[in-house]
Amino acid sequence: MHIHFIVHEHFEAPGAYEAWAKSHSHTLSYSRVYQGEPLPDNIAAIDFLIVMGGPQDPHTTKAQCAHFDTLAEQQVIKKAIDADRVVLGICLGAQLIGEALGARYQHSPEREIGKFPITLTDYGVADPLFTHFGKSLQVGHWHNDMPGLTADAQIVAYSEGCPRQIVAYSDLVFGFQCHMELTKDVVALLIANDDLSAAAHNRFVQAPSVLLSHDYDEMNQKLLEFLDKLAKTYQTKRKQQQR
Template sequence: MHIHFIQHEVFEAPGACLEWAKDRKHDITFSKVYENQPLPETADNIDILIVMGGPQDPGTTREECPHFDAHAEKALIQKAVEAGRAVVGICLGSQLIGEALGARFEHSPEKEIGVFPIRLTADGLKDEKLNHFGASLAVGHWHNDMPGLTPQSKVMATSAGCPRQIVAYSNLVYGFQCHMELTPEVVELLIAEELDFLENNTVHAYVQKPEEICKHNFSEMNEKLFQFLDKLAEEYRLTSSLFPDLEKTKK
């Protein structure tokens, strides 16, 4: 399978998502937009599109951040969804998916940085790609916003600080406001970017100190993510086999 990553900043690295793609020996390509690498013109050669996070939001303009083109990314997401590809958005990526499908992103009730539990909703517990998470799972967080909801979307997981942690927009399109891709190496990059804030925060209840974040073992969370991605890839394979014209466009 061909996995394409959109990465907005060096410190918002794909972490465990990239480990999964390499371990499964998938073909991997990148649009590292912070290096001004272009987006694909079409989704024809993509099986799973993974859109990473970033300090931007979907309303960030080219004037504010010259390397981030929200309109172009939303257009690619739309093409991928319309072509029946699997799409996963993380943090900013989840918000871009919602916007691409007509739902405006919103500010989360709480800023969350650190490791806090998410709880699956009734819909989440019924979802075979997610229910192995269990009723509650400690995961990474690094956000201030959350994705919008379309009439067809379902909230699959919430947290104490954010009511939209995982959103299913279809059986192949998922937005993760939380960061299950975090690894110790990625956490170090993120902490370095916000060290002053993390050390001096006295306002936000769901922002942990750097040492508290670093002591967490991310392996269980990563393994749960791997299982989700395996299940998503398998559902995509089954869906593609039902529509052989999809396979023709990727050859």
């Protein structure tokens, strides 16, 4: 399979998503928009479109951030969805999926930066893609906002600080407000590019020393298993369409 990443900033790295793709010898391509790399003009060769996070929001203009073109990204996302490709959005990427489908993003009730539990909804517990998550799972967070919900969207998981942590827009399209891809290396990059001086004044924002002390391996493994299941779902669907 071919995996394409849209990466908005060097410190919002694909982490465990990239490790999964490489471990299966999938081919990879990138739109590192912060380096001026173009968005894909054709999604025919793409199986997974993975849209990463960033400090921008879906309404950030090009005047505010010259390398971020929200409307162009939403068009790519919509093309991939319409073509029955897998589309995964992480943080900003999740919000862009919602916007591409006509659902406006919103501010999260709480800012969350750290490792905190998410709780699966009844829908999430019953979805075969997420059964291995259990009812609750400790995952990474680094956000202020959350994705919008379409009429057909289902909330898979929520946290105490945010009611929309994982959203299923279809059986192939998912928004992850949480960051299950984080590794200590990625966390170090994020710390170096964010202001955490007010961490003590936010109940869901942890200090850099705490962030770097966490073990992220378990949530990474849960993510990899989800991706394996999702890949099988996608490949089965493609075979059925080709008959």
